[in-house]
Each structure stands twice: as structure tokens, then as C-alpha cells.
Amino acid sequence: MSAAVERPTAARSGPGRHARAVLIAVIGLYLVSETALAPFLPQLFAELFDVHDPSATGFYLWVCRIVGLAALPLWGLAARRWPLHKLVLTGLCGAAVLDLSLGLAPSYAAFTVLSAASVATNAALLLAYPAFINEHVRHAEQNTHPDQARIAGVCSIVVVFHLATVVATMTGAGVLALPEPRVGISAFALLDVVLAVLIVRVLGRLPAEQPTGEDAAEEAPAGRPRRRRLWLLLLAQAALIGVAFDAASTVVRPFFTQLATDMGSGAVGAAVLFFLPSVAALVALVAVRRVHNRLGDRLLPIGLLLAAAGLACQYVASGLPALAAGRVLFGLGLGFGQVAVELVMFRATGTRGPAFTAVETVRSVGLIAAPLVAAAAVSRELALPLLIAAVLMVCASLLATIRPDRRDRRDRSAEAPSDRTPPPDRVPPVTGTAVPATTAEPTAAGHTATTAPVPAPRRAPAEETHA
Numbered sequence: 001m002s003a004a005v006e007r008p009t010a011a012r013s014g015p016g017r018h019a020r021a022v023l024i025a026v027i028g029l030y031l032v033s034e035t036a037l038a039p040f041l042p043q044l045f046a047e048l049f050d051v052h053d054p055s056a057t058g059f060y061l062w063v064c065r066i067v068g069l070a071a072l073p074l075w076g077l078a079a080r081r082w083p084l085h086k087l088v089l090t091g092l093c094g095a096a097v098l099d100l101s102l103g104l105a106p107s108y109a110a111f112t113v114l115s116a117a118s119v120a121t122n123a124a125l126l127l128a129y130p131a132f133i134n135e136h137v138r139h140a141e142q143n144t145h146p147d148q149a150r151i152a153g154v155c156s157i158v159v160v161f162h163l164a165t166v167v168a169t170m171t172g173a174g175v176l177a178l179p180e181p182r183v184g185i186s187a188f189a190l191l192d193v194v195l196a197v198l199i200v201r202v203l204g205r206l207p208a209e210q211p212t213g214e215d216a217a218e219e220a221p222a223g224r225p226r227r228r229r230l231w232l233l234l235l236a237q238a239a240l241i242g243v244a245f246d247a248a249s250t251v252v253r254p255f256f257t258q259l260a261t262d263m264g265s266g267a268v269g270a271a272v273l274f275f276l277p278s279v280a281a282l283v284a285l286v287a288v289r290r291v292h293n294r295l296g297d298r299l300l301p302i303g304l305l306l307a308a309a310g311l312a313c314q315y316v317a318s319g320l321p322a323l324a325a326g327r328v329l330f331g332l333g334l335g336f337g338q339v340a341v342e343l344v345m346f347r348a349t350g351t352r353g354p355a356f357t358a359v360e361t362v363r364s365v366g367l368i369a370a371p372l373v374a375a376a377a378v379s380r381e382l383a384l385p386l387l388i389a390a391v392l393m394v395c396a397s398l399l400a401t402i403r404p405d406r407r408d409r410r411d412r413s414a415e416a417p418s419d420r421t422p423p424p425d426r427v428p429p430v431t432g433t434a435v436p437a438t439t440a441e442p443t444a445a446g447h448t449a450t451t452a453p454v455p456a457p458r459r460a461p462a463e464e465t466h467a
Contacts, residue, residue: 019202020153022198023128027128027132031168032164035164035172036172036175042057045060048111048182056108059112064116068120069364073361075123075126076361084127091127093196096189099188100189103182103184126360127356130346154346155285155339157342158281159282162281234347235348237402238348241344244366245396251385251389251392254371259383263319277327277334280330284334299339299340300343302336303340304396305394307329307333311386311393312386313325313329314330344400
């Protein structure tokens with residue numbers, strides 16, 4: 001494989017931009033639809049179904065999260081047989097029917113069942129994420145390293161994530177303010193239909209995807225079990241880092257505004273402090289490419305340690321200025337760390353879907369456990385979730401320093417002379433033709449080792465292999 005990756009010509013950039021626009025719209029819809037009503041569920045249940053028990057909201061969220069956790073790996077298995085854009089289209093069509101039905105739900109029980117089914121179909125929309133990253137890599141400029149293309153895609157997703165948080169909150173408040181909230185709930189079906197039409201018109205014309213990540217590991221020759229073991233280790237590492245990072249980012253959220261209010265911030269000040277890390281993370285995205293070029297793989301542990309330092313500062317803060325400084329430091333680490341975590345995940349999983357959904361399913365465990373851990377921690381001390389999050393970030397940083405591919409690289413280096421030098425009896429007379437100096441296999445970190453040119457031996461067809 002050449003270190004300079006071949007890219008499509010400029011003539012294909014137009015369709016690539018259209019495909020990325022549609023995919024990021026699908027991702028934005030997924031984020032908004034999953035979170036828009038969450039802050040207003042108690043009011044919604046009271047108005048629509050005359051249900052005032054707070055436990056009804058907790059049960060509803062628990063059911064939806066469990067169903068989503070179960071559905072995601074099933075969509076990943078389906079991605080082994082069908083293209084991602086067809087699965088996303090199926091999810092959108094199912095979501096359109098269910099969103100329309102949600103506005104007609106006659107009772108709380110029916111609303112919960114329909115919502116759980118909607119979450120299961122919406123899980124397919126998450127497959128637009130690896131498809132979006134794949135489009136960035138496929139349409140990157142010539143000689144652009146895949147990591148740089150992935151960073152561009154991940155940064156776009158992170159921006160959409162933070163913007164979707166604001167849009168979702170405004171959307172949920174708007175739906176609740178309508179004279180008939182059921183109309184606002186059913187209106188999501190219209191967006192599903194529009195995006196489904198765009199997927200048919202734009203993504204249905206894309207060429208078949210090339211094997212990457214887990215697909216390359218699965219298609220490796222049967223005599224290379226070590227390559228598959230390495231891939232499984234990289235998947236496990238990416239999943240564990242993701243669990244620790246997601247849990248640390250989420251465990252501090254439920255009770256932070258109460259902590260800030262107790263320190264004298266007031267309601268408005270607590271809201272500003274709550275969103276301050278998101279602002280700092282967006283600022284960090286401006287410099288993430290330059291920082292990644294300078295630090296390389298060290299960006300992940302350094303970013304996570306920066307976030308841990310910010311969380312520790314908040315835990316020991318005795319006043320609002322120190323608390324605000326810790327929030328900014330945490331946000332900067334969050335911005336760099338989030339990009340680096342996603343980059344590690346896509347290096348391990350590729351962009352075809354099955355391994356991606358497996359890692360995302362494991363990461364969901366951290367999101368589900370975080371509120372429970374936070375509730376148990378505040379019973380002892382209101383600021384304790386901050387300390388727990390700092391410890392989790394440090395653990396994720398330590399995991400990021402482990403290199404499962406190190407032994408594999410040493411073994412391949414030891415085998416290189418025997419692998420690349422043909423037996424003397426098979427070397428034909430030198431005719432002046434040489435193999436280019438880029439015949440080495442890419443490492444798990446995405447970089448390519450090169451070797452010096454060697455004469456190109458004539459091989460029988462049965463001896464032809466590929467990296």
C-alpha cells in the first residue's frame with residue numbers, strides 16, 4: 001500500500017459534497033429526535049395523559065435506552081449484508097410511520113411502546129456516522145492521509161452534536177408550547193420522509209464501499225490469525241476507552257447546576273457554567289488539526305489528562321472563578337479528547353458498520369450507568385461525581401497509552417527479510433524493473449512503513465499475495 005493514498009478526481013467532489021450533506025442531516029435529525037422531548041417529558045405526560053408520577057418518566061427513559069441498546073447490534077449485523085444507505089433509508093421509513101403514530105397515542109403505555117419502537121428504528125440512523133466518515137476519506141484530496149480526512153469528518157460531527165443540543169432544547173420547548181403538542185410530535189415524520197427521498201436520490205448512486213477496518217481483517221488469509229487477534233484487541237481497547245470517556249463526560253451532568261447554584265451562581269449563572277465546556281470544546285476544534293499534526297497519537301492521552309485536570313479543578317474549587325476555570329479546562333480537553341477517541345474508534349472499526357455498532361453498543365453501557373453512578377455519588381457529596389469523572393478520564397488516558405500492535409510490528413520486522421527476499425533459485429535475471437519503495441503494510445495506527453526499492457521477481461499466479 002502506498003503512503004500517498006490515491007484519491008478520486010475533482011470531478012467526483014460534487015456528488016461527495018451532496019452525500020456528506022445528506023448524511024450529516026440524518027445524523028443531526030437522529031440527535032435532535034432522540035433528545036428534543038427528554039427535558040420536558042414530565043410536563044408532556046401531565047398534559048397529554050394526565051400522568052404526574054415522576055417515576056413514569058424514569059421508566060419511559062429506561063425502556064427506551066434498553067431497547068436502543070438491544071437494537072444497535074442488530075443493525076450492525078444487518079450491515080454485513082446490506083449497504084449502509086439502504087439501512088438508513090429503512091430506519092427513516094420506519095421512524096416516519098412511528099413518529100406519526102406517536103402523535104396519535106391514546107395512553108401513556110401506548111406512547112411508551114411506540115417510543116421504544118421508534119428508538120429501535122432510529123438506531124439505524126447512527127449508521128450514517130461511519131458512512132459520513134467514509135465519504136470524507138473517499139473524497140479527500142490526493143496525498144491526504146486518511147487520519148486527516150477522518151479528523152475533518154469527526155470535527156463536523158462534534159460541531160453538529162453541540163449545535164443539535166441547542167436545537168433539540170428549542171424544539172422540545174416549541175413542541176410543548178404548541179396548543180396541540182401532538183401535532184409537533186407527528187411533524188418529525190415529515191423530516192423523516194424528506195431525508196428518505198434525499199437518500200434515494202443522492203446516496204443510492206454511490207459506488208460500493210471498499211473493505212476497511214474489520215472487513216480487511218475478516219478477509220485476511222486464513223493463515224494470518226495473528227492479524228485478526230490484533231484487530232480484536234484494538235476493538236476492545238477502543239470500546240473500553242469509549243466507555244470510560246462517555247461515562248466521565250456524562251456522570252457530571254445531572255447534578256452540576258445544583259452544585260453551581262449552591263456556590264452562589266444563580267439560575268442563569270449555573271446554565272452558563274453548564275454550557276461553558278461545550279463552548280470551550282468548539283474553540284478547541286479550531287486548532288485540533290494543527291495539534292494532531294504536532295502530537296500524533298499522543299493527542300488522545302494528553303487531551304484526556306487535560307480534561308481530568310479540569311474536572312479535578314472543579315472538584316476542589318472553593319469559588320465561582322475557580323469553578324469556571326475548571327469548566328474551561330475541562331472543555332478544551334473534551335474537544336481534543338472527543339476527536340481523538342472517535343479517531344481511534346474508526347481506525348479499529350473501519351466504516352462498514354458491524355464493528356462500529358459493536359463498539360457503540362459497549363459504549364452505551366457507560367451512558368446508561370453514568371446517571372446511576374451520579375445519583376449514588378451525590379448521596380455522599382454533591383461534588384463527588386466530578387472526582388469520579390476525573391478518575392475515569394485518567395483511566396482512559398492510561399488505556400490510550402497501550403499499543404496492542406507493538407508486538408505485531410516487532411514480529412513483522414523480524415520476518416521482513418524472509419518475507420520480502422525471494423529464494424535464490426526464483427530470482428530471474430535483473431531486467432531493470434524495480435518495485436516502488438512503498439510495499440510495507442499499514443500499521444494499526446494508520447501510518448505506512450516504507451522499504452527500499454528491490455528488483456521485482458517474476459512470480460507465478462499462485463504466489464501473488466496482497467497486504
